[in-house]
Amino acid sequence: MDPIWYIVIAVIVVALVGVGVGVGLRQRALEQKRRAEIEEPTPEPGAEVEPEPGEEPAEPAEPVEPGLDEPEPPKSRLQRLRARLAGQNNALSRGLLSLLSADKLDEDTWDDFEATLISSDLGVGPTTELVDTLRTRFKVEGVDSPEKAREILREELLKLVDPTLDRSLNIRSEGDDPAVCLVVGVNGTGKTTTVGKLARVLVAEDAKVLLGAADTFRAAAAEQLQTWGERVGVDTVRGAEGSDPASVAFNAVDAGVEQGVDCVIVDTAGRLHTKTGLMDELGKVKRVIEKKAPVTEVLLVIDATTGQNGLIQARIFREVVDVTGIVLTKLDGSAKGGIIVQVQRELGVPVKLVGLGEGADDLAPFDVEGFVDALLEE
Numbered sequence: 001m002d003p004i005w006y007i008v009i010a011v012i013v014v015a016l017v018g019v020g021v022g023v024g025l026r027q028r029a030l031e032q033k034r035r036a037e038i039e040e041p042t043p044e045p046g047a048e049v050e051p052e053p054g055e056e057p058a059e060p061a062e063p064v065e066p067g068l069d070e071p072e073p074p075k076s077r078l079q080r081l082r083a084r085l086a087g088q089n090n091a092l093s094r095g096l097l098s099l100l101s102a103d104k105l106d107e108d109t110w111d112d113f114e115a116t117l118i119s120s121d122l123g124v125g126p127t128t129e130l131v132d133t134l135r136t137r138f139k140v141e142g143v144d145s146p147e148k149a150r151e152i153l154r155e156e157l158l159k160l161v162d163p164t165l166d167r168s169l170n171i172r173s174e175g176d177d178p179a180v181c182l183v184v185g186v187n188g189t190g191k192t193t194t195v196g197k198l199a200r201v202l203v204a205e206d207a208k209v210l211l212g213a214a215d216t217f218r219a220a221a222a223e224q225l226q227t228w229g230e231r232v233g234v235d236t237v238r239g240a241e242g243s244d245p246a247s248v249a250f251n252a253v254d255a256g257v258e259q260g261v262d263c264v265i266v267d268t269a270g271r272l273h274t275k276t277g278l279m280d281e282l283g284k285v286k287r288v289i290e291k292k293a294p295v296t297e298v299l300l301v302i303d304a305t306t307g308q309n310g311l312i313q314a315r316i317f318r319e320v321v322d323v324t325g326i327v328l329t330k331l332d333g334s335a336k337g338g339i340i341v342q343v344q345r346e347l348g349v350p351v352k353l354v355g356l357g358e359g360a361d362d363l364a365p366f367d368v369e370g371f372v373d374a375l376l377e378e
C-alpha cells in the first residue's frame with residue numbers, strides 16, 4: 001500500500017476519536033444540566049417563586065428612579081401657604097386689622113377702611129357692599145369688643161369670597177379616558193410654571209400624568225415644561241417650534257389615552273398679537289383635543305399683580321373657551337388678595353388654585369376659610 005494511505009487512515013482515526021470524545025462530553029454536560037433542572041426547576045419568567053419554609057417572601061423591588069424630586073404632600077403645602085398669606089405684609093389683611101384695632105369707629109376710620117379695601121383690588125362694588133353691611137351689623141348688633149367685630153368681619157368676608165362655589169378640580173380620570181386639563185392665559189402669567197406645579201400635586205397623590213407642550217410659539221416654554229416633568233418623572237409630548245399647537249395637544253391626549261394616564265395637562269401659548277388669533281387658536285386646540293377625549297378642566301391663569309389688567313384678560317378668555325377654574329398666581333408678590341373676589345364675580349368662575357411663590361411646591365388649592373383666617377391673623 002502506498003504510504004500516503006497510511007497517513008489518510010491515521011488522520012480519519014484521530015478525527016473519529018476526537019468527535020466521539022466531544023459528543024460524549026457534551027452529552028454528559030447536558031445530562032448534568034437536566035438533572036440539575038429536575039432537582040431545582042427554573043421559574044418561568046414572571047412566575048412567583050415559593051419561598052422556602054421559614055424564609056420571608058421577597059418584597060418586589062420598588063422602581064427607584066435616581067434624582068427624582070419628592071413633591072410636598074398637599075396638606076403640609078396648604079399650611080405653609082396659609083402662613084405666607086397672613087399678617088401685616090398683606091394690604092387687605094392690614095386694612096382689616098386696622099379696623100379691628102381702632103379705638104373708635106368714626107367716619108374717618110370707615111373711610112380709611114374703605115380706601116384700603118379698594119386699593120387691595122377688592123373692587124368698588126364688593127368694597128361698598130362689605131362696608132355697608134359691616135356698618136349696619138356693627139350698629140344693630142351693638143359691637144362693643146374687637147372679638148365680636150372680628151366674628152362679624154369673618155362671616156361677611158366668607159360670604160364675599162363665597163364658600164358655596166365648587167372648587168374641586170376635574171383632573172382625575174373617571175372612566176376609560178384620561179382627564180384633560182387645558183391651561184390658558186396671557187404670557188408671563190405663570191402658565192408653564194402652574195402646569196409643572198400641578199403635575200407635582202398629582203404625582204404627590206400617586207396619579208399618572210402626561211404633559212402636552214402646546215406652547216409651540218416659544219421653544220424655551222416646551223423646554224421649561226419638560227424640565228418640570230423630568231423632576232417628578234412625568235413625560236412631556238412636544239412638537240417642533242412653530243408647529244400647530246392643536247396637533248401637539250392632540251398627540252399628547254392620544255398618547256395619554258394609549259398609556260392609560262389619569263390626567264393630561266396641556267400648556268398653551270399666550271403670546272398672540274390679536275384677539276381673533278387667540279380665539280381661533282385656543283378654540284381649535286380644544287376642538288381637536290375633544291376628537292380624542294373630553295376636556296374636563298380649563299384653567300385660566302391670572303397674575304394677581306396685574307390688577308385690573310387681569311380682569312380684562314379674564315373677560316377675553318371667557319369669550320374664547322369655557323373657563324372652569326381660575327389659578328391666581330403671584331399672590332405672594334401682590335399683597336392684594338382682593339382680586340380673588342373681583343375675578344370670581346367677573347367670570348362667575350371660582351378661584352381653584354393659588355400660586356404663592358416660585359418654589360416648585362408653591363401652589364395650593366384655594367381654601368376660602370383658610371384664606372379669610374389668614375387675612376385676619378395678626
Ligand SMILES: Nc1nc2c(ncn2[C@@H]2O[C@H](COP(=O)(O)OP(=O)(O)OP(=O)(O)O)[C@@H](O)[C@H]2O)c(=O)[nH]1
Nearest residue numbers: 187188189190191192193270329330355356357358
Ligand atoms: N412670585 C411668584 N412667581 C411666579 C408664580 N408663578 C409663576 N411665577 C413666575 O412667573 C414667571 C413666568 O412664569 P411662566 O410659567 O414662564 O409663565 P407663562 O405664562 O408660561 O409664560 P409664556 O410661556 O411666556 O406664555 C416665572 O419667572 C415664574 O417663576 C407665583 O405664584 N409667584
